[in-house]
Amino acid sequence: MSAHAHNDNDFLFKYIFSTDHKMIAKQFFLTGSIMGLVGMLMSTFFRLQLGYPGTSFPFLEAIMPNWAPDGVLSPDKYLALVTLHGTIMVFFLLTAGLSGTFSNLLIPLQLGARDMASGFMNMLSYWFFFLSSCVMMASLFVEGGPASGGWTIYPPLSALPEAIPGSGMGMTLWIVSMALFIVSSLLGSLNYIVTVFNLRTKGMTMTRMPLTIWAFLITAVLGVLSFPVLFSAVLLLFFDRSFGTSFYLSDIYIAGQALEVEGGSPILYEHLFWFLGHPEVYIILLPALGITSEVVATNSRKPIFGYRAMIGSILAIAFISFLVWGHHMFITGMNPFLGAVFTFTTLLVAIPSAVKVFNYLTTLWKGNIRFTTAMLFAIGLVSTFITGGLTGIILGDSALDINVHDTYFVVAHFHIVMGLSGTFGMISGIYHWFPKLFGRMMNKNLGYLHFWLTIVSAYGVFFPMHFLGLAGVPRRYYANTEFPIFDNLVDINELVTVFAILAAAAQGLFIFNVFYSIFFGPKAPQNPWKATTLEWTAPVEHLHGNWPGEIPEVHRWAYDYSKPGAEEDFIPQTVPLAEGEEDSSH
Amino acid sequence: MLNLLILIAIVVGIIAIGKVIRVMELSSSIKGENSWLASDKDHRTQSRLMLVFLFAYFIFIIWQIVEWGDEVLPVSASEHGVIIDNLMTTTWVIITPVFILTHILLFYFAWKYAYRSDRKATFFAHNNKLELLWTAVPAIVLLILILYGLSIWNETMEPLTAEDDPVEIELYARQFDWTARYPGEDKNFGDVSVRHIEGVNMLGMDSTDQNGWDDKYVKAEFYLPVDKPVQFYFRAQDVIHSAYMPHFRAQMNCVPGMVTRFNFVPTITTDEMKEITGDPEFEYYLLCNKICGAAHYNMKMVIKVVGEQEYNDWLNEQKVFLAVEGLQEEAPVETEMPSEESDSSNTEMDETELSAQL
Ligand code: HEM
Ligand SMILES: [Cu+2]
Ligand SMILES: [Cu+2]
Numbered sequence: 001m002s003a004h005a006h007n008d009n010d011f012l013f014k015y016i017f018s019t020d021h022k023m024i025a026k027q028f029f030l031t032g033s034i035m036g037l038v039g040m041l042m043s044t045f046f047r048l049q050l051g052y053p054g055t056s057f058p059f060l061e062a063i064m065p066n067w068a069p070d071g072v073l074s075p076d077k078y079l080a081l082v083t084l085h086g087t088i089m090v091f092f093l094l095t096a097g098l099s100g101t102f103s104n105l106l107i108p109l110q111l112g113a114r115d116m117a118s119g120f121m122n123m124l125s126y127w128f129f130f131l132s133s134c135v136m137m138a139s140l141f142v143e144g145g146p147a148s149g150g151w152t153i154y155p156p157l158s159a160l161p162e163a164i165p166g167s168g169m170g171m172t173l174w175i176v177s178m179a180l181f182i183v184s185s186l187l188g189s190l191n192y193i194v195t196v197f198n199l200r201t202k203g204m205t206m207t208r209m210p211l212t213i214w215a216f217l218i219t220a221v222l223g224v225l226s227f228p229v230l231f232s233a234v235l236l237l238f239f240d241r242s243f244g245t246s247f248y249l250s251d252i253y254i255a256g257q258a259l260e261v262e263g264g265s266p267i268l269y270e271h272l273f274w275f276l277g278h279p280e281v282y283i284i285l286l287p288a289l290g291i292t293s294e295v296v297a298t299n300s301r302k303p304i305f306g307y308r309a310m311i312g313s314i315l316a317i318a319f320i321s322f323l324v325w326g327h328h329m330f331i332t333g334m335n336p337f338l339g340a341v342f343t344f345t346t347l348l349v350a351i352p353s354a355v356k357v358f359n360y361l362t363t364l365w366k367g368n369i370r371f372t373t374a375m376l377f378a379i380g381l382v383s384t385f386i387t388g389g390l391t392g393i394i395l396g397d398s399a400l401d402i403n404v405h406d407t408y409f410v411v412a413h414f415h416i417v418m419g420l421s422g423t424f425g426m427i428s429g430i431y432h433w434f435p436k437l438f439g440r441m442m443n444k445n446l447g448y449l450h451f452w453l454t455i456v457s458a459y460g461v462f463f464p465m466h467f468l469g470l471a472g473v474p475r476r477y478y479a480n481t482e483f484p485i486f487d488n489l490v491d492i493n494e495l496v497t498v499f500a501i502l503a504a505a506a507q508g509l510f511i512f513n514v515f516y517s518i519f520f521g522p523k524a525p526q527n528p529w530k531a532t533t534l535e536w537t538a539p540v541e542h543l544h545g546n547w548p549g550e551i552p553e554v555h556r557w558a559y560d561y562s563k564p565g566a567e568e569d570f571i572p573q574t575v576p577l578a579e580g581e582e583d584s585s586h
Numbered sequence: 587m588l589n590l591l592i593l594i595a596i597v598v599g600i601i602a603i604g605k606v607i608r609v610m611e612l613s614s615s616i617k618g619e620n621s622w623l624a625s626d627k628d629h630r631t632q633s634r635l636m637l638v639f640l641f642a643y644f645i646f647i648i649w650q651i652v653e654w655g656d657e658v659l660p661v662s663a664s665e666h667g668v669i670i671d672n673l674m675t676t677t678w679v680i681i682t683p684v685f686i687l688t689h690i691l692l693f694y695f696a697w698k699y700a701y702r703s704d705r706k707a708t709f710f711a712h713n714n715k716l717e718l719l720w721t722a723v724p725a726i727v728l729l730i731l732i733l734y735g736l737s738i739w740n741e742t743m744e745p746l747t748a749e750d751d752p753v754e755i756e757l758y759a760r761q762f763d764w765t766a767r768y769p770g771e772d773k774n775f776g777d778v779s780v781r782h783i784e785g786v787n788m789l790g791m792d793s794t795d796q797n798g799w800d801d802k803y804v805k806a807e808f809y810l811p812v813d814k815p816v817q818f819y820f821r822a823q824d825v826i827h828s829a830y831m832p833h834f835r836a837q838m839n840c841v842p843g844m845v846t847r848f849n850f851v852p853t854i855t856t857d858e859m860k861e862i863t864g865d866p867e868f869e870y871y872l873l874c875n876k877i878c879g880a881a882h883y884n885m886k887m888v889i890k891v892v893g894e895q896e897y898n899d900w901l902n903e904q905k906v907f908l909a910v911e912g913l914q915e916e917a918p919v920e921t922e923m924p925s926e927e928s929d930s931s932n933t934e935m936d937e938t939e940l941s942a943q944l
Contacts, residue, residue, distance in 0.1 A: 040751060076880035092707065131659065150877045154722050156842055157825040162925055163761065164879045223667040250843030253780040254761075254824040266826055266841055300699070301707040309717045332829070332839045333846030336743035340736050347728050347735075354724040355717070357688060362716070366708040371624050371632035371700065379636070379696055383643075386688050390681040393731065399676065399690075399739040403659075403835040406828065406875045441622035443607050450627075459643065464650060470658035472832030474875040477883035483871055516604055522611060522622060562707040569706060584711050 019119030020534040022542050024126050025105035026437055029430070031126075032097020035133055036423075036474045037511070039088035042081045049073045051497025053479035056390020067145070075478040079148040080166050082476060086151030087136070091181055094422040096188075098128050099223075102429050103192050103216040103288055105436060109535035110210050112201025112552055114545040117194040121187045128184035131178045139173035147174035150476060154275055155248040155266050159240050162255035167470070175234045182227045189220035189227075195230045196220075201534070203554035207311075209572070210533050210558040211304060214311050215290025218318045219283050219373055225277040225322070233272035238262070267332055270356060274325035281418050282321045289356060289385075292378045295432050296360055298531045299375035300367030301569045303559035306359040307585055313352035315556070320349050330398045335586050339398045346396035351391050357382065368562070370568070372529065373447030377428035380455045381421050387459075388417025391466070406476075409469025415462045427454075427510065434517065435524030439540045442517040453506035460499030464492045532572050533558050557585035622702070633700030640693035644686075659832055660863050663870065663891065664743045665851040667835030673738050680727060746849050752817040753807065757872070758789055759820070759827035759840040762850065762881035764872055765789060766808035770800030770906060780823065782901075790823075791907055800906040807888035809874075811897035812855045820846045828876035833859070840878060852891045 048057055049072070067077035084427065104122065112158035116122045148166025149158040153174065159170040193403040196217045200209070216284065239245040241574060246261035248269045249512060253259070266310055297304040304310060326334065326342035360382050391413040394400050404410065434442050471489060473480055480486040480493065527536040538546050552574045560571040563584070611621040624632070662668050699707075719884040746752045756767040756775060767789060769775045776791050776798015791798045810816055820829050822840035829848075830837045838848040860868045874885035892900070 055836055074880075075883065079877065079880065079882075154877075156827055160825070162827050201826060251780045252824055252842050258780045258783060263843075266842060267844075282758045301701075303709065303711040305710065306712045306717050308712070309721075331837050333841065333844065336740065339743070340739060343735060343739065344732055347732050350728055351721060351724050355721055358720040359717075361688065361691050361695065364699060366710065367695070367699045368701050368705055368707040369629075369633075369699050371629055376632065379692065380694055383689065386685060386692075390685055392672070393681055393728075394677055397673070397677065397731070397735040397739075399735050400743055400820070402742065402837050403667075403670065403832060406830075407836060434803070441620075443611075444612070444622050444624065444628070446607065448632065452639075453637070456642075459646065463647065464654070467650060467654045467657060472659050472830075472873075474830065474873060474883075476877040478880075479883055482884040483873065483886060484867060484869065485871060492657070494656060512600060512603065516607065520604070520608065522620070528622070559711065562709050564709055 003307035017123060019115070019123045020542070020544055021104045021108050021116050021119070021122060021262035022324065022437070022546075024122050025101050026455075027126050028100030028104060028129065029437065031130055031133055032093050032100060033511075033514075035088050035136075036093035036097060038137070038505070039085050039093060040504050040507060042085040042088075043449070044500055044534050046073065046078055046081045046085070047497045047500040049078055049478065050480070051494045051500075053481050068357060070152040071354070076148055077145055078164055078478045079150070079164065079476065080145045080170070083147050083150055083153075083166070084136070084140070086208055087147070088279065089152060089419065091178070092133060092136070094426065095223075095280070095390045095419075096181070096184065098284065098287050098422065098426045098429075099219055100126070100129065101219065101426075102291060102433070103188070105334050105433060106210075106212055106535060107192055107195050107216055108199070109436070109538060109546060110203055110213055110533050110558075111196065111199060111206055112534050112547075112554065113195060113199035113369075114547075114551070116191050117199060118191055121191050125184045125187035125191065128187065132184060135173050135177035136182060139170045139177065142169040142173065144168040144170055146170040146372070152277065153234075154273075155237055155240065156252055156254075156271050159237060159249060160252070160254055160259075173450045175238050175241075178234055179231065182231045185227050190221040192216055192220040193224065201551050202491060204534075206575075207308070208554060208557045208583070211293035211307070211310055211314075212287075212290040214314055215286045215293070216402065218395035219286045221313075221322065222279045222283050222286075222318055226283075229272055230276035233269055233276070236272075237269065243247055246575070256533065267329070267334075270332060271325070274328045275322075277328065278325045279318075279321045280467050281414070282317060284422040285385075285420055285425075286317070288381060288422050289314075291327075291425045291429040291432070292360070292381050294531075294533070295372075295378040295428050296363050296382075297559050297561060298432075298529050299370045299372055299378070300363050300372070301561045302363055302367045303584065304359065306355070306360040307559060309355055310359055313355045316352040317349060320345060320352075324349065324396075325400070327396050327398070330401045343396060343398045347393065349396075349443030350393055353385075357386055357389075368530075372431065372496065373442070373444060373451060374428045374432035376448070376451040377424045377431065380451065381424040381428065384416050384420040384424060385460075386411055387463075388415075388421065392417060403472075404469055406474055408465045408473045410474055411475050412465035412469060414463070420458050420462065430514070433527065433535075434521075435528050435540070436535055436538075438518050438521070439524050440517050441524050441528065442513050442521060446513045450506060450509040450513065453509070454503065457506060461496050461503055462494050468492055491527050530568070530570050532560055532570050533572055537574055556583050560584065589590065591854075605841040625939065626703070629701045633697045636693045636696040640689060643645040643689070644942055662833070662835050663852055663856070663859060664834035664836065665853055666738075667833075667850070669738050670742065670835045673735060677731065677735065680731065701716045745847075746815055746817050750815045752815040752849060753811060754817045754819070755810075756804075756819040756821060757829050757840065758823065759829065759874065759878075759885070760788075760823035761825065761879050762885045763805060763827075764874075764885065765803050765805055766887065767801055767803040768901060768904070769797075772797060772800055775819075776801050776907065778821075783823070799906065799908045801907045803907070804904055805887070805891055809890045809892055809897050809900045810852050812852055812891050812896045814894070815849055815851050817849045818847060820848070825878045825886070825940075826876045827874045827878045830875035831870065831871050832873070837875060855891045855893065856889075857892075870922075 054094040060068035061071045144165035146166055147170050148164045157163050158167050158171055240248050246264040248266050249261035249264045284555040293304050313420045324346040327346045330339050395413055524540050526540055537552050554573045556573055558573055562569045563571055626919040662671050754769050758765040777795040779792045780790050782792055820840040822836050822842045827840040828839055834850050836848055836850050838846050860866055870889035872887040872889055874882055
């Protein structure tokens with residue numbers, strides 16, 4: 001299939017209402033990154049307040065006069081920024097941005113499909129996401145400000161406009177935005193699942209699929225099973241807010257008045273929310289780990305170690321992730337026996353996680369490691385995954401969680417294991433597949449600089465937070481100035497803020513590199529990293545239908561790197577097995 | 587004007603970087619290399635940086651421990667807190683070596699096996715023994731941790747019984763302060779409901795319930811007797827709050843519509859803790875640890891842990907509900923305390939409310 005006849009609508013359908021998975025991947029990437037950028041800027045704004053409480057920053061007033069009168073962020077707007085920061089980072093950057101970009105780009109290309117099962121649904125998925133982003137951004141400008149109850153929006157705080165200004169119009173828009181988001185996510189995920197099951201090219205058995213695809217597939221399954229539950233949770237919240245029901249409300253006296261609500265329970269909301277909320281962290285993590293598997297194997301010039309164990313651990317993690325949500329609720333007054341069960345299931349997750357880490361390490365062992373920028377970020381991810389994962393063993397243990405729950409220890413833990421691993425995976429993927437996305441190469445030296453600044457400042461931001469948490473500092477605090485027990489922590493807070501600014505500045509290098517390279521980067525060769533997978537057999541120019549002529553046929557697994565007896569240090573999946581040669585996936 | 591200058595400087599800077607990159611790319615393409623491909627020199631530099639980073643990371647962590655190790659919470663001031671801290675130490679002892687070992691392997695391999703054109707990677711796709719090893723070992727270690735953790739969890743959450751003769755206190759949270767209520771001589775809390783909240787009766791006490799007449803409540807600070815079990819009940823008026831007493835390793839959410847509980851035995855008085863921490867100003871605090879609105883960061887109460895005598899003296903000084911509310915006129919004349927049902931392990935909380943937490 002080559003280019004169609006031109007007409008005036010071409011631009012519109014090529015760039016805007018495209019049903020081509022590669023274009024949709026780019027759309028997700030751009031929209032997601034812009035959202036991520038906004039989320040990151042928000043974090044530097046509220047970090048300024050935490051690092052230098054009460055200090056006036058006139059530029060804050062210039063940007064948001066009503067939120068930061070005299071250059072000092074107001075307490076409720078501090079919470080608004082934290083809430084949107086969390087929401088944007090988790091959902092918009094690392095769910096839609098990450099899966100949207102790479103599942104879209106790679107599922108058809110790595111499986112040998114002409115496009116997604118339904119190009120139209122795929123396009124709708126992007127447009128729902130786009131609308132959802134617009135609504136979320138619009139909520140910044142409504143009266144009372146955006147949602148301010150934390151990204152978990154627990155009622156009654158999120159249900160009662162009397163409780164915090166952001167629970168007015170801003171909260172309504174948050175719910176509308178998330179409803180659109182969930183539609184987008186479901187359309188996307190169903191498409192990914194159907195495509196993986198039905199559109200694999202000849203020879204592409206399930207056990208020959210690259211681990212990226214396994215990760216995207218299981219991520220999509222997690223999304224399909226858990227997002228509808230979030231939808232019902234926010235729908236009931238919407239009823240409570242707008243139609244006077246009381247699913248989550250009972251015995252409330254606020255703003256000088258006892259409310260006519262009886263019999264509901266906020267705990268119900270927490271259960272529903274975390275039934276999504278926990279799998280959600282794996283919706284972020286699994287694609288990042290999938291990307292890492294691919295990047296580490298390619299650049300170590302070695303097969304990924306323990307391919308089947310990797311698949312097994314993805315499946316195990318996904319399965320267990322539905323049985324652990326209660327670890328966010330140990331101290332809600334839940335029956336201690338239930339807490340014990342959730343501790344048990346939670347700590348089980350550490351086993352498949354450990355398997356993944358050791359398999360990455362073994363893949364590096366006796367490799368011939370090429371330090372592409374993508375590889376640096378993949379190695380960085382292994383480090384953050386270990387550092388953040390190990391503190392999970394503390395938080396998952398109900399007895400220990402009593403004292404660190406909701407403190408900065410948690411903030412440190414989830415940023416390192418989910419925030420850093422997720423973003424490192426995404427950035428690694430961008431560096432690696434940039435030639436596939438945009439047909440050009442990114443600048444290497446800027447990439448190196450970007451990596452080292454990022455990893456140093458990232459640990460500079462999040463490692464010291466463990467100490468804040470162990471000193472008992474709660475999260476979502478506007479300032480640590482009101483408790484004398486926190487007086488000695490000023491230094492830590494300042495250091496964290498300095499690193500946060502450095503981290504944000506370092507991303508400027510990345511953004512610059514992306515945009516510069518889109519237009520001026522050197523033209524990409526077809527297979528720049530000498531990788532085995534199918535996407536590198538497609539021409540650099542984006543064709544509708546991906547391959548001119550026949551779709552390639554697959555004869556071997558995706559990891560024949562440095563196979564003994566072979567001339568080159570990689571054998572593409574399209575090369576037939578030699579006489580007597582065995583497929584190594586077994 | 588200044589803003590404009592800054593803007594211009596940024597734009598010029600960006601263009602300059604762009605030009606430099608362009609020159610670098612052109613020069614390497616003249617030399618016939620691919621400017622985007624990692625060169626031998628890159629592999630040397632990056633692999634060395636891997637080692638440098640490994641050391642820098644470890645040194646950074648050690649520096650933090652030296653610098654801030656003393657800022658973390660002091661020894662636990664409660665009985666169960668000590669065993670929780672032991673569990674914490676054990677967990678650190680297990681995860682720290684794993685952290686160190688895996689990081690050394692990660693960055694050492696990255697340095698050691700950096701690309702050389704004269705070498706080929708070893709084809710090593712899987713090994714059942716190894717994989718079994720690192721499934722089984724974490725499984726065993728975790729199982730031990732789980733069992734140890736759960737035994738401590740059960741011990742901590744163990745409800746008190748009548749024999750423990752606990753001091754009972756209700757902590758009541760609202761935007762944005764705390765109130766502590768003591769049941770008074772009859773050891774029974776009076777009924778409460780949001781419908782009764784009015785004026786000074788901010789707890790919503792039912793003034794027809796005689797159990798409540800001698801209840802006492804205080805703000806800003808409350809007292810605990812040392813070495814006696816304390817049974818806490820938690821309630822919230824408006825949104826979810828969380829009663830966090832970090833020095834006692836104690837935390838429980840306060841949820842509108844239900845009553846939650848926690849109990850502990852304070853073991854170190856405020857005065858003793860002043861000595862331990864070397865801080866003459868030291869106080870125990872109750873914090874709010876669930877986002878609850880704009881002043882969430884400033885919702886506090888001082889906790890005084892004192893000897894039994896001092897505790898009793900202090901409690902006797904506090905006014906009873908009846909006196910505070912000035913309700914004597916309306917209330918029946920005999921203010922004699924109903925003593926028949928002073929079962930100390932049980933409060934007058936509605937049983938259904940209690941079971942709501944299960
Ligand atoms: C420049 C990088 C970042 C900085 C400096 C930063 C900083 C922070 C801080 C200090 C908080 C806690 C605020 C408080 O409790 O008062 C926070 C909350 C949060 N951050 Fe980040 N963060 C960054 C990147 C990310 C990323 C990449 C993610 C992606 C998962 C993320 C997700 C969250 C979430 C979910 C919350 C919780 C929001 C809430 O409490 O409702 N952050 N961030
Ligand atoms: Cu979780
Ligand atoms: Cu509060």
